[in-house]
Amino acid sequence: MGSKLVDNSRNALISSLTLREEETLLIVTDDSKKELAEALYAAGRSIGAETLLLIMQDREKSGQEPPSVIAEAMKHCDAAVCITEHSLTHTQAKKDAVAAGVRVATMPGITYDMFLEGAISADYDQVEKMTFEVTEKLSQTKEVIISKGGEELTFSIKGRSGVPSTGIYRKKGQSGNLPSGEAFIAPVEGTASGRIWIDGSISGLGKVEEPILLTIEEGRLTAATGRQGDMLLRMLGDGDGRNVAEFGVGTNDKARITGNVLEDEKVYGTIHIAFGSNNTFGGTVAAGVHIDCVVKAPTVFLDEVLLLEDGDMKRG
Incomplete structure (x- = not known):
């Protein structure tokens, strides 16, 4: 050792x-x-x-x-x-x-x-500051619009509270990933609609071999392209595993896309969409599965205010 x-x-x-x-x-x-x-x-x-x-x-x-x-x-x-x-x-x-x-x-x-190496070596005081900034914005937002490669995905987060995962858990009952650096929220069930390109990684499958186009209707994943898309659908099953469970924003500038979602979803300038359970952070679905899908350099609007432009974070 x-x-x-x-x-x-x-x-x-x-x-x-x-x-x-x-x-x-x-x-x-x-x-x-x-x-x-x-x-x-x-x-x-x-x-x-x-x-x-x-x-x-x-x-x-x-x-x-x-x-x-x-x-x-x-x-x-x-x-x-x-x-x-x-x-x-x-x-x-x-x-x-x-x-x-x-x-x-x-x-x-x-x-x-x-x-x-990587995300665990970040300045977590800085990660914490940025994570809280993004979390506050999420908590005040009604609608999210994500666009990339000519496709668009929209959903409501009205009435839901953002959750900071800062990597710092010093008080009773605090929890999150380590390494960390993300702000996330549970979209309102049934509201997500559109399509989104996944070009980073998928938990359990690693880096994507080629961009996967996901189709989402009434809050559920209905189609996914390619070999890894088929594998994703199989992992999620036909029930509540298809639920759009989470929207997250990476806030760790030391994190890298490695094929491991624990680090990938923390990469500064990425977002991730997860499917399955969200009852542990403000949603209503317990599916027995939770799979994250990472998107590199998207453009994201929170109630028509730009948060990310091709992966570039807009501060303030």
């Missing part, structure tokens, strides 16, 4: 979660991410925290619940880190832990490279 890996893990636990030696840290992992989790375990021990490591079998897809014994344990610690192949971010287990006051950082699909 590399010393830089443990050092970066230690820095993340201190800067993101302000982990203290009198606290209990629970690390939830699976077979795929066990070795990286052991670096976090060593880091937690070096801080002096009571550190526990629970290993489960890999989940089949993002948004699938962990075993009940792990869900129960997540409610009984001061801080929890979920370092897994598939995301636990949008699960009832995470929601219940947060409700119990636990500080939760989720690291779905994180790699050695991401631990050593």
